[in-house]
Amino acid sequence: MFLTRFRVNTARPDGRRLLASPQRMHAAVMSSFPELLPSSPSDRGNQDGPRVLWRLDRNSPAEVLLYVVSPDRPDLTHLVEQAGWPAAAASGSLGWKTYDYGSFLGHLDKGGIWNFRLTANPVHSVRNRDDAPTKLTAHLNARHQLGWLLQRQEAAGFRLVQKSEERRHTERGDEYQVVVRDQRDLNFSKREASGGGGRTGRVTLKLVTYDGRLEVTDPEALRRVLTQGLGRAKAYGGGLMTLAPAG
Incomplete structure (x- = not known):
């Protein structure tokens, strides 16, 4: 399991469009996993195992964080290009952070x-x-x-x-x-x-x-x-x- 954090660039029009549409954001999140086929948003799917979950934390108008929990490690390159800071990412930073969530979950007591x-x-x-x-x-x-x-x-x-x-x-x-x-x-x-x-x-x-x-x-x-x-x-x-x- 993985936990990923991505900061949305609210100054970019594409970033604001994603934030305004849960459907677009859902599609963008699911596109982070090459092995998943595109599908329309629904609550259907594997109800008995881990699934892709996401949440927006609107801490301030300029700080909106996207959190994703997923069984597989995501690739958010398209989100960086659409709604991030591509120039900063080109200098060596991915533009998002992914953590090993499984070890954390295993230590819950x-x-x-x-x-x-x-x-x-x-x-x-x-x-x-x-x-x-x-x-x-x-x-x-x-x-x-x-x-x-x-x-x-x-x-x-x-x-x-x-x-x-x-x-x-x-x-x-x-x-x-x-x-x-x-x-x-x-x-x-x-x-x-x-x-x-x-x-x-x-x-x-x-x-x-x-x-x-x-x-x-x-x-x-x-x-x-x-x-x-x-x-x-x-x-x-x-x-x-x-x-x-x-x-």
């Missing part, structure tokens, strides 16, 4: 405390009337979005760390060391194959970012989350959780 970041698509099933089919709907406020993560923590192999009593406020959900931020609504057209032609549908998603601290309760389950993702919308930048040492 039960009881370990880590800072985490996760961008996800928190949704729930609702029914407008008794005889109607259920429909996936996005959670709209931070309390329900946090509840979505709390419902999945046990199966995902971690537990959100709680705040000390003196740091808590009165509102429900404030007892955990986690912040829900950077809510982004995605609404774009998607061309789908239909027989010999194609049809265009609409994709509407809400992505949110969780920053917080967790305790490892099941290292193997957490490794699955870190390599397979959590939740839906993985083709559009959702599902990737990363860990960093807790200070």
Whole structure:
């Protein structure tokens, strides 16, 4: 497994076009792996093993980082040419950094405390009337979005760390060391194959970012989350959780 970081050059028009389109970014990420055939974005694929995951961290208008977790080492030359700094890369720097993720994953231990970041698509099933089919709907406020993560923590192999009593406020959900931020609504057209032609549908998603601290309760389950993702919308930048040492 590999973890790759690439800084997007937001001053370049092609960089801004990639950032504005989850479909373009997905295609650019998947094109980093010569052995993968082009395909339309979807959550289908190998659900039982590692997959290609990606996430955009918008730290500031000038600092947008693309993170990719993948079973194979990627080649991001095309991204450097499109949305990086080609002249700097020509002087000897690749323009991206790739790390051995497998050794890190292998050292996760039960009881370990880590800072985490996760961008996800928190949704729930609702029914407008008794005889109607259920429909996936996005959670709209931070309390329900946090509840979505709390419902999945046990199966995902971690537990959100709680705040000390003196740091808590009165509102429900404030007892955990986690912040829900950077809510982004995605609404774009998607061309789908239909027989010999194609049809265009609409994709509407809400992505949110969780920053917080967790305790490892099941290292193997957490490794699955870190390599397979959590939740839906993985083709559009959702599902990737990363860990960093807790200070």
